[in-house]
Amino acid sequence: MGKQVNGLALYVTVLTLLVFAVKAEVPVYCGRGEYLAPGEQGQPDKCEQCPNRYYQDQEKHRETQCKVCSPFDHFKHQLVLEDQCTSFSYKIIECIEGYYLKDGDCQKCTDCTSVEGKLQAQACQKDQDTICCNADGRDGHCQVDLLYCGPGEHLLHGHNGQLDKCVHCRSGFYQDKASHREKHCHQCSYIDEHDTRHILVDDCTRFHDAVFKCHNGFFLNEDQCEACQDCSLLGKTQGRACQEDQDTICCDHEEMVVRDGKCEVKEIHCGPGEYLIQEGTGKREQCRPCETGTTNPEHEHRKTVCVADQDKGGSTRGSGSSRGATVTHAFWIITFIVISFVFAYVIRKVVPRFMTDGRP
Numbered sequence: 001m002g003k004q005v006n007g008l009a010l011y012v013t014v015l016t017l018l019v020f021a022v023k024a025e026v027p028v029y030c031g032r033g034e035y036l037a038p039g040e041q042g043q044p045d046k047c048e049q050c051p052n053r054y055y056q057d058q059e060k061h062r063e064t065q066c067k068v069c070s071p072f073d074h075f076k077h078q079l080v081l082e083d084q085c086t087s088f089s090y091k092i093i094e095c096i097e098g099y100y101l102k103d104g105d106c107q108k109c110t111d112c113t114s115v116e117g118k119l120q121a122q123a124c125q126k127d128q129d130t131i132c133c134n135a136d137g138r139d140g141h142c143q144v145d146l147l148y149c150g151p152g153e154h155l156l157h158g159h160n161g162q163l164d165k166c167v168h169c170r171s172g173f174y175q176d177k178a179s180h181r182e183k184h185c186h187q188c189s190y191i192d193e194h195d196t197r198h199i200l201v202d203d204c205t206r207f208h209d210a211v212f213k214c215h216n217g218f219f220l221n222e223d224q225c226e227a228c229q230d231c232s233l234l235g236k237t238q239g240r241a242c243q244e245d246q247d248t249i250c251c252d253h254e255e256m257v258v259r260d261g262k263c264e265v266k267e268i269h270c271g272p273g274e275y276l277i278q279e280g281t282g283k284r285e286q287c288r289p290c291e292t293g294t295t296n297p298e299h300e301h302r303k304t305v306c307v308a309d310q311d312k313g314g315s316t317r318g319s320g321s322s323r324g325a326t327v328t329h330a331f332w333i334i335t336f337i338v339i340s341f342v343f344a345y346v347i348r349k350v351v352p353r354f355m356t357d358g359r360p
Contacts, residue, residue, distance in 0.1 A: 029060045031245075032211070033087035033201075036062050047244075050087040057089050078106035082152065083205050092151070092207050094126050101127045122147065122163060148179045152206040155181045169206040176208045197225035213244060220245045239263050255284050269300040276304050 069085035109124030169185035188204035228242030290306035
């Protein structure tokens with residue numbers, strides 16, 4: 001009997017959880033050049049542009065701050081500024097020929113010929129010193145690991161005994177991968193001079209492609225700028241303005257709010273002497289005065305019926321639709337109780353008998 005009661009309790013609990021489950025809101029993610037500004041006082045989160053001298057190079061993130069662009073040290077003569085810091089990427093620095101970058105400073109490349117018994121296995125790279133090996137291999141050369149290139153470079157395979165090396169992308173091409181063995185750079189993206197939808201935000205360099213965004217009145221949809229909807233032309237009201245990568249959301253009327261990308265009826269609260277009228281899913285709600293002899297003394301409530309006014313000796317009343325709603329709610333409550341008792345009876349009587357009859 002105890003197990004049957006526990007089973008019934010579990011059944012009722014699951015039904016209750018299903019009824020009262022609340023769908024979580026989809027979090028907002030920001031892109032390059034943006035940071036997340038948490039909403040205040042019930043407002044949704046939104047993405048803001050990084051301020052001057054700050055950047056954010058992550059594609060899909062929820063970082064609430066941008067990173068600082070540190071200044072370039074012009075007094076270090078071996079350093080070369082290859083690309084300025086923008087809101088989308090950090091500055092890129094390299095060393096002049098004969099030096100390599102280590103911990104933000106330039107170090108002189110090792111000359112293997114100046115070391116007795118050594119041969120150059122790999123030339124000095126932008127962030128790695130020359131690799132010198134002992135000349136004790138079968139062919140007089142030592143074996144080295146594969147060479148990997150960085151942003152702004154592509155791999156050039158050595159021929160006729162020459163070693164692989166990394167070379168810069170030529171003008172009009174870029175490579176944004178880090179630690180790669182790509183043989184080619186990618187061609188930069190361009191917009192037509194007659195294009196009225198796209199705006200160039202950042203020029204293409206050998207380290208990254210050009211960055212574009214859409215003009216006002218357009219939003220980005222799969223790399224294409226499309227016109228934002230005009231809710232007034234549809235006979236609707238604007239629930240949420242057109243965003244950089246999302247179209248306008250139009251709602252049926254002004255009382256609706258946007259939650260999780262959909263229009264929902266905004267809940268209203270009634271005052272003393274009023275009751276709430278709910279006309280149906282997706283329709284407006286309104287407050288109406290209680291009938292004579294009834295009232296609702298509470299402030300900011302959502303009660304659909306009025307109660308008897310003790311001072312006037314009235315009875316509980318409301319609108320016809322409110323009374324109908326109350327009867328409907330009572331009907332479903334009674335139905336649920338009856339079904340629960342039937343379910344408990346089946347578990348208690350029928351199932352044990354079935355299990356007994358089925359024994360060999």
